[in-house]
Each structure stands twice: as structure tokens, then as C-alpha cells.
Amino acid sequence: MQRFSDLYWKLDSTxxxxxxxxxxxNYFGSVPPQDAxxxxxxxxxxxxxxxxxxxxxxxxxxxxxxxxxxxVEESYAHVGDLAETLALILPEQLTNISGGSGTxxxxxxLSLSHFMHETVIDLKGKPxxxxxxxxxxxxxxxxxxxxxxWHKLVTGGCRVGVSRTLVARALAELSGLEPTTLAERMMAxxxxxxxxxxxxxxTEPTSVDGLRPYPFFLASPMSGEVHELGSITEWQAEWKxxxxxxxxxxxxxxxxxxxxxxxxxxxxxxxxxxxxxSLPDGTVLDGELLAxxxxxxxxxxMLSKRASRKRVGKKILAEIPxxxxxxxxxxxxxxxxxxxxxxxxxxxLLAIVPTGFEKRPASAGGAVKLQVGxxxxxDRLFHSPLVSGGTWDELGxxxxxxxxxxxxxxxxxxxxxxxxxxxxxxxxxKWKVEPLEIDAVLHYAQAGHGRRAGLHTDYTLxxxxxxxxxxxxxxxxxxxxxxxxxxxKIIRSTTIERHGPVRIVKPTLVFQLAFENVSKSTRHKxxxxxxxxxxxxxxxxxxxxxxxxxxxxxxxxxxxxxx
Amino acid sequence: MSDLxxxxxxxxxxxxxxxxxxxxxxxxxxxxxxxxxxxxxxxSERYLCASSGKHVLRTRMGNNATINTVKYGExxxxxxxxVSLHPAGHLLGSSxxxxxxxxxxxxxxxxxKLQHDSTCERFESVPCDVFVTESTFGLPVxxxxxxxTVADEINTxxxxxxxxxxxxxxxxYALGKAQRVASLLDPSIGPIYGHGAVMKLVEAYRASGVRxxxxxxxxxxxxxxxxxxxxxxxxxxxxxxxxxxxFGETSIAMVSGWMLLRGVRRRRGFPKGFIxxxxxxxxxxxxxxxxxxxxxxxxxxxFTDIVxxxxxxxxxxxxxxxxxxxxxxxxxxxxxxxxxxxxLQHPESE
Numbered sequence: 001m002q003r004f005s006d007l008y009w010k011l012d013s014t015x016x017x018x019x020x021x022x023x024x025x026n027y028f029g030s031v032p033p034q035d036a037x038x039x040x041x042x043x044x045x046x047x048x049x050x051x052x053x054x055x056x057x058x059x060x061x062x063x064x065x066x067x068x069x070x071x072v073e074e075s076y077a078h079v080g081d082l083a084e085t086l087a088l089i090l091p092e093q094l095t096n097i098s099g100g101s102g103t104x105x106x107x108x109x110l111s112l113s114h115f116m117h118e119t120v121i122d123l124k125g126k127p128x129x130x131x132x133x134x135x136x137x138x139x140x141x142x143x144x145x146x147x148x149x150w151h152k153l154v155t156g157g158c159r160v161g162v163s164r165t166l167v168a169r170a171l172a173e174l175s176g177l178e179p180t181t182l183a184e185r186m187m188a189x190x191x192x193x194x195x196x197x198x199x200x201x202x203t204e205p206t207s208v209d210g211l212r213p214y215p216f217f218l219a220s221p222m223s224g225e226v227h228e229l230g231s232i233t234e235w236q237a238e239w240k241x242x243x244x245x246x247x248x249x250x251x252x253x254x255x256x257x258x259x260x261x262x263x264x265x266x267x268x269x270x271x272x273x274x275x276x277x278s279l280p281d282g283t284v285l286d287g288e289l290l291a292x293x294x295x296x297x298x299x300x301x302m303l304s305k306r307a308s309r310k311r312v313g314k315k316i317l318a319e320i321p322x323x324x325x326x327x328x329x330x331x332x333x334x335x336x337x338x339x340x341x342x343x344x345x346x347x348x349l350l351a352i353v354p355t356g357f358e359k360r361p362a363s364a365g366g367a368v369k370l371q372v373g374x375x376x377x378x379d380r381l382f383h384s385p386l387v388s389g390g391t392w393d394e395l396g397x398x399x400x401x402x403x404x405x406x407x408x409x410x411x412x413x414x415x416x417x418x419x420x421x422x423x424x425x426x427x428x429x430k431w432k433v434e435p436l437e438i439d440a441v442l443h444y445a446q447a448g449h450g451r452r453a454g455l456h457t458d459y460t461l462x463x464x465x466x467x468x469x470x471x472x473x474x475x476x477x478x479x480x481x482x483x484x485x486x487x488x489k490i491i492r493s494t495t496i497e498r499h500g501p502v503r504i505v506k507p508t509l510v511f512q513l514a515f516e517n518v519s520k521s522t523r524h525k526x527x528x529x530x531x532x533x534x535x536x537x538x539x540x541x542x543x544x545x546x547x548x549x550x551x552x553x554x555x556x557x558x559x560x561x562x563x
Numbered sequence: 564m565s566d567l568x569x570x571x572x573x574x575x576x577x578x579x580x581x582x583x584x585x586x587x588x589x590x591x592x593x594x595x596x597x598x599x600x601x602x603x604x605x606x607s608e609r610y611l612c613a614s615s616g617k618h619v620l621r622t623r624m625g626n627n628a629t630i631n632t633v634k635y636g637e638x639x640x641x642x643x644x645x646v647s648l649h650p651a652g653h654l655l656g657s658s659x660x661x662x663x664x665x666x667x668x669x670x671x672x673x674x675x676k677l678q679h680d681s682t683c684e685r686f687e688s689v690p691c692d693v694f695v696t697e698s699t700f701g702l703p704v705x706x707x708x709x710x711x712t713v714a715d716e717i718n719t720x721x722x723x724x725x726x727x728x729x730x731x732x733x734x735x736y737a738l739g740k741a742q743r744v745a746s747l748l749d750p751s752i753g754p755i756y757g758h759g760a761v762m763k764l765v766e767a768y769r770a771s772g773v774r775x776x777x778x779x780x781x782x783x784x785x786x787x788x789x790x791x792x793x794x795x796x797x798x799x800x801x802x803x804x805x806x807x808x809x810f811g812e813t814s815i816a817m818v819s820g821w822m823l824l825r826g827v828r829r830r831r832g833f834p835k836g837f838i839x840x841x842x843x844x845x846x847x848x849x850x851x852x853x854x855x856x857x858x859x860x861x862x863x864x865x866f867t868d869i870v871x872x873x874x875x876x877x878x879x880x881x882x883x884x885x886x887x888x889x890x891x892x893x894x895x896x897x898x899x900x901x902x903x904x905x906x907l908q909h910p911e912s913e
Contacts (some may be wrong), residue, residue, distance in 0.1 A: 012825070013834070014834070015834075065703065067703055068873070068876065070872075071702075071703060071869065071873060072703075074866075074869050075702045075703055078702055078704070079704055079824055080826050081825065081826060084824070084825055084826075085704055088703075088704035088705075088823070089703045089704055452826075452830070454826070454827075
């Protein structure tokens with residue numbers, strides 16, 4: 001545990017990639033494989049066990065520190081990191097905790113995996129009394145900065161500032177394998193045991209290769225003018241679907257649907273798994289999961305409702321059916337074809353998935369007859385059709401139409417490009433439609449977390465409904481550090497009321513809010529949900545009464561959906 | 564019933580004695596707890612401070628200011644009000660102001676700390692009925708490490724840099740912190756240098772009889788000063804200017820109580836931070852309140868609402884004493900920056 005904690009703080013204290021890789025290499029090279037496996041799953045952001053709720057942990061810490069709970073909450077609002085807050089308030093020597101004085105064993109030699117089992121995994125589902133006893137015992141065993149790391153582990157929220165690429169690089173240096181081989185293996189395998197880790201860094205081919213997806217190739221946002229991309233004949237255009245990126249792997253070892261976050265999503269999308277049975281053995285498709293009824297495309301919010309579930313019931317399957325729209329073929333008949341040009345891969349893709357996806361959002365909200373149980377390939381698996389345009393200007397016109405089609409814009413891909421990995425600029429561009437914008441007024445603010453702790457940077461924005469503000473979005477990003485500091489001061493001096501960490505402010509600040517789309521919503525008081533809201537700029541030149549009204553926003557919704 | 568001390572537009576005022584403590588504006592009689600910019604402001608007719616703080620206050624108020632001094636613990640009368648100054652432990656010559664009239668005693672701490680600091684007089688607990696305390700670090704997350712431990716950390720860091728031939732730069736307030744930090748350095752590692760703003764006050768400290776290790780002015784146009792074994796003490800504002808580039812390869816560390824929080828360290832972009840503060844931490848604040856014997860506590864400068872609420876729950880009559888800032892003031896990021904920028908507003912650099 002101590003070594004892992006040291007690694008955590010080493011990674012935290014440097015911004016140098018080389019130093020991070022060196023720290024990782026040293027760690028993995030010096031710990032037993034079962035610890036390496038354990039650390040790796042944390043570093044790669046695998047789903048963690050939440051053994052103890054943060055509520056219980058803060059209550060117990062408050063009592064151990066002999067502080068009222070509200071003071072712990074206030075401290076948390078100031079620090080912006082619960083694990084750190086609790087470690088800072090806990091007494092170094094926990095003498096006031098009664099019972100189980102326990103042997104303060106030298107834990108420096110204690111292995112991480114053993115420690116994780118004993119103080120995290122085994123606590124899951126145990127009665128609170130038992131958990132509490134374990135928590136207090138663990139506090140006694142750890143130094144303050146180790147407590148921070150453990151708090152993060154035990155509440156299932158340990159995120160470390162390293163990318164998988166860096167981890168793969170460190171393991172590559174250690175094992176002598178290629179970083180890409182490691183990246184692929186890390187993606188496919190669940191690494192839990194010593195054997196898992198050993199086979200990960202083994203120079204022999206391993207069994208996990210069976211369902212391994214390929215690292216995703218990521219497009220870059222279009223920054224310059226499209227005309228600068230050269231002749232349009234060298235490019236193909238597709239719609240940029242507003243769904244979830246995924247790979248379908250169909251091999252003799254079985255079928256797997258992988259998210260970009262490298263999680264297996266078979267359980268959330270059983271109908272896609274069934275449909276994939278019909279694919280030839282040795283096929284890997286890259287594409288997008290979308291929610292779509294037989295006749296129309298559903299908004300992203302419906303899809304995300306599904307994706308968050310471990311199991312989907314009949315009702316969800318019927319109400320939010322999923323489809324997979326493939327736009328690339330990475331493996332055909334068991335052969336990796338990523339280095340072939342896109343034009344070749346596209347031809348092969350069309351041979352395997354012949355039907356193009358043409359659904360659009362319903363223009364009228366009428367009830368649609370549902371079809372359940374109809375699961376053949378043709379109405380689950382599609383390819384992403386090309387958007388035709390003889391000139392860049394013609395494509396530009398098509399892009400203008402994107403929002404009405406329920407897509408985010410266009411994807412531009414060079415027809416000669418191979419399927420690279422990671423984000424490499426030049427061959428794949430996302431050319432999103434210009435965002436929608438309105439002016440909104442700040443009415444609540446809350447202190448940020450992490451880097452923004454102590455600064456009021458989480459804004460709730462509203463538009464006018466008569467002389468009342470109605471919330472339409474929460475927005476964080478889009479302002480400079482200097483602006484954040486200045487706005488923070490204004491928020492402090494215009495606070496009307498405080499509810500815990502939330503401040504209600506006098507409406508004085510106006511922000512230009514950018515968003516991708518609007519849709520109706522029953523969850524929001526305003527009746528409208530905005531997609532991807534972020535602050536475009538601070539409108540110092542506008543007074544609050546010049547901001548938008550709810551009817552402006554409703555008009556926008558009508559204009560886009562035709563409702 | 565009117566209070567012995569009250570807030571008016573000029574600041575904290577004693578109506579019975581017709582004087583102010585750390586006034587915000589120019590007044591006729593100002594009793595000064597210490598010479599930091601948010602406590603001592605120029606332009607008042609007469610200043611009164613502890614005798615050991617005279618040189619320091621002079622560097623800040625200028626040659627024309629009228630400064631009277633009094634020894635710690637010496638009682639004197641202002642229009643029949645009994646006044647005395649007592650060490651606050653914040654920096655050289657910093658005082659708590661004890662004001663007593665008609666059987667009621669108030670103590671105004673100014674800024675203070677209970678920790679050991681060889682460059683100033685140690686905080687002395689003064690019994691009172693009403694205790695006015697700062698609360699800059701009044702949250703239980705703030706508990707300072709032992710200064711000796713921090714000194715070891717600083718010297719270890721400096722030695723490692725010196726061995727690598729990389730000049731060390733310590734950022735700290737020019738007044739108080741810089742001299743305290745200097746007193747913790749081990750001069751056997753290498754030469755110590757001070758930024759101009761720091762040197763001016765180093766001289767004031769020496770003139771007041773404080774022992775400090777040898778500190779030199781920075782030689783002109785020198786890269787790798789002291790052959791890369793040197794350490795430079797500079798105000799934080801200097802880190803943002805070209806001034807820092809003259810030393811070639813440097814390792815920079817901030818010395819501040821705020822460095823206790825990981826978020827602050829990361830946000831400010833300081834690769835290294837040392838936790839050393841001249842303000843009272845949470846446990847010492849609670850201890851100081853208890854030791855004062857006061858039943859009524861006024862909380863100012865910092866986490867006022869939180870400390871006042873906590874003290875109320877613990878049976879004190881606790882209130883917030885407003886500062887001159889509009890609305891409440893919390894030592895969140897804006898205050899960190901304000902503190903760091905204090906030195907910017909006083910360009911006593913070369």
C-alpha cells in the first residue's frame with residue numbers, strides 16, 4: 001500500500017511525461033504481479049468497488065475528529081476533494097477511538113492486493129458496524145497521505161493523472177514489447193490476478209487476444225477552413241452521429257461490444273449481440289450505437305438512459321431499441337486490415353453490412369407502433385452512408401442541415417487513410433455544426449472541485465420567464481482563469497442566500513451559452529433540455545434584463561424540431 | 564449599550580479613547596498591530612506600535628510618518644482608556660492590542676500564531692472579556708507541521724538542487740515570512756540571496772537586533788548564482804516576471820500555509836510547496852480562544868461565519884466582525900491571490 005501511495009504522489013507531483021513513465025516503470029518493476037494487476041486496474045480507470053458510501057465515511061471521520069458534520073462539509077467545500085479533506089481533519093494518532101486497539105502492524109510490507117481485499121473489497125455488503133471497525137483500524141495503520149489514497153480507493157473514486165498510453169509505454173519499456181501491443185492487450189483483458197498481469201507483459205501470444213478490440217482512431221475537430229483540405233475527391237463525408245462510439249468484435253472466441261472507455265457493453269445491448277451472430281467469423285466493426293425506433297432516430301439522452309444499466313428489461317428494449325451504425329471495418333475474415341486504405345475498407349464493409357442507415361428524428365411527436373423481438377441483422381446493423389457533395393460548399397450546405405437530421409455535423413475522412421490509433425491529426429476531421437447560442441443569467445453558483453477548489457466556478461444559468469429566472473443549464477468550462485477569479489469575487493459580493501455550498505446570487509452576470517441542440521424534457525422545470533452546454537463568453541456588455549427568455553428558447557426548439 | 568470598540572467607516576474604533584486599531588482610512592490616531600499592508604496604511608497623523616516593530620513600520624510608512632512606540636506589556640492611557648501591547652508572534656514587533664475601560668477588557672489579536680519563530684517575540688495569552696481573533700485558516704483541515712520539520716524539508720530540497728547545480732528559489736512574503744524562512748536555512752549548503760524587496764526588510768530586522776544568517780543582494784547579471792548552489796528568497800510576484808529568468812535553471816518553491824492543499828499547489832502551478840504560515844492554524848485558534856478566558860469572541864479576516872458558528876455551538880457568544888470588504892470575505896482562492904499580490908502592490912524591489 002505504501003508503494004502504491006508513493007506512486008500516486010509521484011505521479012501527482014510532476015507534469016513531466018518522462019518522470020511519470022519512469023515512476024510507473026519503477027513501480028511495476030518492483031512489486032509482485034498480483035499488486036501490479038491491482039494497481040493497473042486502478043490506473044486504467046477500471047470500474048471500482050464502492051465499498052463505503054462517502055456519506056458514511058465523512059460521518060465517521062467527523063466523529064473521529066470530534067467535529068460537527070457541517071464543519072466537515074464546509075471544509076470539503078473549501079478543499080474540493082473529499083478524500084483529502086477527511087485525511088486532513090483526522091488526528092494523526094487516533095487515540096479517541098474506542099475498541100479494537102489492534103496491532104499497528106508494519107504495513108509497509110503489506111501487499112497492495114492483500115490490502116485492497118482486506119480493506120476495500122471485503123467490506124462490500126458487510127454491515128455498517130463491521131465496516132466502521134475496519135475503517136478505524138485502517139486509519140490507525142496509515143499515514144495521512146496514505147489515508148488520502150485509501151479514501152479514494154474505498155469510495156471507488158481513485159483516479160490518477162496518467163493516460164493509458166503512458167501506462168502502456170511504461171509496461172512496454174519493462175517488458176520489451178511494443179507499446180501498441182500492450183495498449184491492445186490492456187483493452188481486451190480484465191486484469192485482476194497475478195496471472196493476468198504476467199500474461200499481459202508476456203512476450204508469448206496470449207489467450208486474451210481472442211476478443212481484443214483495436215485501439216480507437218479519434219478524429220480531430222476541424223479548426224481551419226475545409227477548402228484547405230485540398231481536393232474533395234480525396235475525401236469521403238459521413239454524418240457525425242450523436243451516439244456512443246463502439247467496436248463490435250465477432251470472432252470464434254465469441255462476440256464483444258466495446259465502448260471507447262474500453263468497457264464491455266454486451267449486457268446493455270443484447271439485441272446488438274444477437275444481431276452480430278450473423279456476421280462472419282473474424283469481423284471487427286467500428287461504429288456508433290444509436291437509439292432508434294423503426295421509423296425514427298431517438299435523442300442521445302434516451303440512449304444514455306440505456307447505457308447506464310447493467311441489465312436492460314423488456315420495457316427498455318421495446319421503448320429504446322438500439323442499432324449499430326458501422327463506419328469502418330478493421331478486421332475482415334480474421335485479417336487485420338487497418339493499414340489498408342479507407343476506400344478498400346469501405347468496400348469490404350459494404351459487402352458485410354449492406355444496408356445504409358437513413359433514419360431521422362420524427363418530425364411530429366405521434367405514437368409509433370413498436371416492434372419487439374424482430375431481430376435480424378438488417379434492422380440492427382447498418383453502415384453509415386456517405387453524404388454526397390461535389391464541392392466543399394455543397395457539403396457545407398449539407399452540414400447546415402445536420403441538426404434537423406439529429407446528427408452533430410459531418411465527418412471528413414481521407415479515402416487513402418489507414419486506421420491509425422489515438423488522435424492523429426490530418427486524416428479524420430469532425431466538422432461539427434456551429435453551436436446554438438443564447439444569453440443566460442447566472443442565478444446559482446457553487447465552488448468547483450480539484451484544480452478549481454475554493455473558486456465558484458460551477459454555474460447554474462437561467463433565462464427569464466416573466467420576472468423569474470428558470471434554470472436551463474449548468475455550465476463549467478469556457479472561461480479563462482482570470483475571468484473565473486473576477487467572477488468569483490462578484491459572486492461573493494452579490495450573494496443573496498447560501499444553501500450549504502450553493503449560493504443564490506443577485507442576477508447581474510450574463511453569459512453567452514453555447515449548446516449543440518435542444519430537446520423537450522420532462523425532467524427539467526423549463527421543459528427544455530440543452531445538449532453539451534458550455535459558456536462561450538462572458539457578456540460584460542449586457543445587462544441581465546437583456547438576456548433570453550423561455551419563449552425565445554421554445555421558439556428555437558420549434559424551429560429545429562418543427563414541433 | 565455601546566461597545567468599547569466598534570466598526571465605523573474608518574475601521575475599528577474606540578469611542579472612549581478616540582483612537583483606531585489598524586484603520587482602513589487616514590485618521591488622527593492609529594494603533595498598529597503589525598506592518599502588513601492590510602493592517603498598516605499610510606497617511607494617518609500618528610502611529611503607535613510596539614518598540615521592536617518600529618524599523619519595520621518605518622520602511623512601510625515612510626520617513627515622514629510620526630511613529631510612537633511602546634514596550635510590550637507597558638500600560639498607558641489614552642483619554643482614560645487603559646491600553647497595552649502584547650506579542651502576537653506574527654512577525655517582528657507584531658502586537659495584540661489590549662484595551663480596558665470601566666472594568667471591561669478587549670484584546671484585538673491582529674494576525675497571530677502560536678508556533679515558534681526565532682525572528683519574533685512569542686505569542687502571549689492575555690486574559691480578557693472580549694477576544695477579537697483572525698480566522699484566516701479557521702478550518703479544521705489547517706494544522707501546521709512542526710517548523711523544524713519544514714526547515715528540514717526545505718534544506719533537503721535546497722541541498723538536492725545545489726548538488727544538481729540548479730539555483731533554488733523560495734517564494735514568500737517580503738515582510739515576516741522571508742526573514743523567518745531565512746532563519747531556518749542552513750548556510751553550510753550554499754550562499755543565500757534576497758530579492759530587493761526582501762533585503763530592505765532584512766536590514767530593518769537586523770537593525771532591530773534579530774539574528775539572521777548572511778544574506779546577500781543578488782549580483783547583477785548573474786546566472787547560476789553561487790555556482791548553482793545558491794538560494795534566492797523572493798516575493799511571489801517576482802515569479803511571474805522576467806526577473807526569475809536571470810538565474811538560468813531554477814527550482815521554485817512557494818512557502819505558504821495555503822500549500823497544505825493539493826488543489827492550491829496544482830492551481831498555482833508550483834511544483835513544490837512548503838507549509839509554513841505566520842497565521843494561527845485551527846487547533847491553535849481554538850486553544851487561543853480558550854486561553855483568553857473570554858466569553859465573547861469576535862471573528863474577523865477569514866472563515867468568519869464558520870468559526871463564529873462553531874464557537875456559538877461551543878457556548879461562546881460569537882459574532883462576525885466585518886472587514887472593509889463588501890460582503891463576506893473568505894480566504895478562498897481570491898484571498899490567496901490577494902495575499903500573494905500584496906507584495907506586488909508594494910514594489911520595493913530594486
